[in-house]
């Protein structure tokens with residue numbers, strides 16, 4: 001989408017969150033954007049596309065929809081943590097509804113947390129789809145304990 005916009009000379013505003021949608025009757029005709037701390041009204045000629053990501057940064061919603069979060073556990077999130085369900089809130093403000101009766105509300109994958117020199121943890125996705133006998137193996141590392149001296153089991157594809 002960015003490449004198509006740049007090719008057509010459409011300006012991209014970074015760090016400019018959408019704040020609210022404008023409606024005329026039942027039609028969504030524009031939005032208010034927070035541009036450098038100032039509200040700017042943008043009028044849409046044809047329509048407004050909400051490409052605001054999911055809700056990994058929304059504590060209430062992830063607790064409501066993820067059973068392990070309700071049980072007091074957590075996970076490492078790969079999508080931008082700034083995706084705090086603004087898109088859902090905006091869609092709901094113009095009549096959208098969240099259908100949460102789904103089998104799984106998120107895609108799950110093993111994640112490595114790789115320490116960086118500055119102390120940050122880089123989140124690295126382990127692509128399980130790339131694991132095949134011909135290409136690679138998934139290696140799990142566990143810490144040995146006195147009661148479990150040899151806890152490592154081969155996880156290589158056979």
Ligand SMILES: Cc1cc2nc3c(=O)[nH]c(=O)nc-3n(C[C@H](O)[C@H](O)[C@H](O)COP(=O)(O)OP(=O)(O)OC[C@H]3O[C@@H](n4cnc5c(N)ncnc54)[C@H](O)[C@@H]3O)c2cc1C
Nearest residue numbers: 016017018019051052053054078079080082083084086125
């Ligand atoms: C590690 C990883 C690997 C993946 N690999 C694949 C793959 O191989 N193939 C595939 O098809 N899919 C893949 N996906 C899934 C794919 O990336 C997502 O489905 C897709 O990016 C979702 O697009 P989106 O526009 O809804 O959200 P995003 O790509 O998350 O974009 C949302 C954007 O909105 C911005 N934003 C947030 N709040 C506001 C606001 N208020 N106003 C304005 N902007 C805002 C965010 O900063 C972000 O830039 C992968 C995802 C992850 C996390």
